Amino acid sequence: MKEMKKGLEGVVALDTKISYIDGIQGILKYRGVNIEDLADLSYDAVSYLLITGKMPDEAELSEYSRMLVENRHINGKLIEVLKDFDFGVEALDGLRTAISCTAHFDEKNNHHTPEANRNKAIRLVAKFPTIVAALHRASFGDKPIEPMNNLSHGANFLYMLSGKIPTELEAEAMEKDLILSAEHELNPSTFSLRIAASTISDMYSAVICGLCTLKGPLHGGARKGVMDMLDEIGSIDNARDYALGKLERKEKIMGFGHRVYKTLDPRARIYKDVAKRLAEENGDTSWFDMAEELEHILYHEFIEIRGKPIYPNVDFYSAVVYKYLDIPAELATSIFAMGRVSGWIAHCMEQYSDNRVIRPRAHTV
Ligand code: SDX
Numbered sequence: 001m002k003e004m005k006k007g008l009e010g011v012v013a014l015d016t017k018i019s020y021i022d023g024i025q026g027i028l029k030y031r032g033v034n035i036e037d038l039a040d041l042s043y044d045a046v047s048y049l050l051i052t053g054k055m056p057d058e059a060e061l062s063e064y065s066r067m068l069v070e071n072r073h074i075n076g077k078l079i080e081v082l083k084d085f086d087f088g089v090e091a092l093d094g095l096r097t098a099i100s101c102t103a104h105f106d107e108k109n110n111h112h113t114p115e116a117n118r119n120k121a122i123r124l125v126a127k128f129p130t131i132v133a134a135l136h137r138a139s140f141g142d143k144p145i146e147p148m149n150n151l152s153h154g155a156n157f158l159y160m161l162s163g164k165i166p167t168e169l170e171a172e173a174m175e176k177d178l179i180l181s182a183e184h185e186l187n188p189s190t191f192s193l194r195i196a197a198s199t200i201s202d203m204y205s206a207v208i209c210g211l212c213t214l215k216g217p218l219h220g221g222a223r224k225g226v227m228d229m230l231d232e233i234g235s236i237d238n239a240r241d242y243a244l245g246k247l248e249r250k251e252k253i254m255g256f257g258h259r260v261y262k263t264l265d266p267r268a269r270i271y272k273d274v275a276k277r278l279a280e281e282n283g284d285t286s287w288f289d290m291a292e293e294l295e296h297i298l299y300h301e302f303i304e305i306r307g308k309p310i311y312p313n314v315d316f317y318s319a320v321v322y323k324y325l326d327i328p329a330e331l332a333t334s335i336f337a338m339g340r341v342s343g344w345i346a347h348c349m350e351q352y353s354d355n356r357v358i359r360p361r362a363h364t365v
Pocket residue numbers: 007183184186187188217218219220222251252253254255256257258259260306313314315
């Protein structure tokens with residue numbers, strides 16, 4: 001038996017056309033397009049690109065957006081079923097259960113034709129934000145807010161959450177967040193989804209595998225961890241003691257480090273810029289300043305202790321963006337999933353299109 005690689009580090013498990021990462025140069029592409037060029041598009045356009053493999057022209061984008069808007073509504077029974085559960089600490093638990101229920105409401109759930117899968121894809125992308133917003137409101141006994149058709153995917157989510165139409169910058173920030181979260185090659189949640197898809201399990205089941213894997217604090221759950229950490233630090237004056245204490249106790253600092261990037265995650269650079277602009281619009285830059293101070297402290301401390309710096313990953317400045325958007329920490333992982341669902345679906349379809357069941361070996365010790 002060949003050598004075992006703990007955590008499958010560096011192991012190439014499959015071919016993909018969906019995304020490309022150069023972890024040394026800090027390059028990320030979706031379907032051959034640099035993330036910097038995608039960040040200014042709409043989430044709908046990026047979702048279309050990921051799922052179909054083609055950049056939409058004007059007519060294709062308008063038709064795709066129309067189908068997403070048409071499918072934003074959720075079955076009223078869903079909230080009835082879920083409203084009495086307590087998802088207070090981690091809303092992703094509610095989202096996971098809701099997607100399972102949504103599969104039951106979809107009579108084509110177990111149909112496996114390309115057409116049935118395309119329709120499931122539209123429903124999933126369209127309904128994720130409505131479910132997240134409605135469940136959050138239900139946890140306070142508030143009624144869901146109907147989607148507003150003329151708002152973008154991201155702006156409509158913020159509207160359904162609070163009932164307020166977001167400012168132009170807030171809407172842009174939410175769209176960018178969903179785009180930057182949408183896809184990242186063979187990350188843990190996508191890998192788990194591809195294993196499920198490789199058994200020809202249905203798309204809902206595969207997406208639920210993705211959700212369950214995203215939840216952990218070493219993956220998508222780190223975004224909530226960063227929000228909690230910023231609350232705990234409380235002030236820029238406490239950042240150094242907090243960081244040094246963590247390092248001394250050999251505890252992981254949420255939102256830092258990455259298996260693939262050995263330089264700054266290109267998504268973190270874009271998030272940082274959005275967070276700074278939101279801070280300035282807000283007139284209170286304290287969350288941003290605290291985060292930037294932590295970034296600088298850790299960069300230099302890691303050089304001192306380990307001879308190489310550590311960089312923020314995608315979850316660090318996204319958490320700062322959520323702070324300025326008034327998003328509660330318990331929603332952070334679900335919002336990550338709202339973006340990631342397009343990438344998951346793209347991987348699910350790619351796996352179905354050229355399948356062999358994924359079944360590695362273990363080395364018995
Ligand atoms: C995501 O893979 C993807 O693509 C995921 C993702 C996506 O878009 O799908 O990019 C999203 O999941 C981002 C990562 C979110 N997680 C966190 O922010 C949690 C904190 N980060 C770490 O736990 C860690 O950096 C990981 C999990 C992200 C990566 O883990 P690795 O590759 O297994 O690295 P490691 O834990 O073996 O760390 C290597 C060294 C260790 O030191 P030594 O034992 O060699 O001395 O770096 C240290 C670690 O202790 N280290 C950290 C650290 N990250 C690494 N030390 C303190 N705080 C950290 N955050």
